[in-house]
Amino acid sequence: METLKIRKATKKDVPLILDFIRMIADYEKLSDSLTVTEDILNESLFGNDAKAEVIFGYFENEAVAYAVYFYNFSTFVGRNGLYLEDLFVKPEHRGKGLGKILLKHLAKLAVENNCGRMEWTVLDWNRPAIDFYKSIGAVSMDGWSIFRLDETSLRKFTQDS
Helix, strand or coil: CCCCEEEECCHHHHHHHHHHHHHHHHHCCCHHHCCCCHHHHHHHHHCCCCCEEEEEEEECCEEEEEEEEEEEEECCCCEEEEEEEEEEECHHHCCCCHHHHHHHHHHHHHHHCCCCEEEECCCCCCHHHHHHHHHCCCCCCCCCCCCCCCHHHHHHHHHCC
16 A cells, blocks of 8 residues: 555645546536535635535645545434545546545544444446445445435425425
8 A cells, every 4th residue: 555645625725625526526427517616615614614524645745535524413323424425536546545545544533533334425337436345344225225406406395385
């Protein structure tokens, strides 16, 4: 495994965070659904009511990986969980164990914060990620489906009588 220096993002990192979001959106073939801006990230990640956090992995003084996470709550275990929203390693740095280092860092945060679990989603077609997650002992939650109300649907639903 390579040496990866991990650091928490600060407000000055918003442009870099947005760059990573664009990279993951491109990889996931979802670039056309991006509406995030630096102003939105600034408020959402560093404003008074910030809920999510970002960490970067640096290899040879270059940000080569990032993760976005937040804490949720599980009624079944009665404790918080750590939810991993994004984990991305630049393509040219994959296969070096850097993603595993970043994921292990987050798992340690979950343990330190007495979380009952750590969860994330992965696209069905992303076989390399699925294989990696299974190799570290993660299990697929087969039988569960993700449902979403996007912003438009949320507004419409709240206005329906």
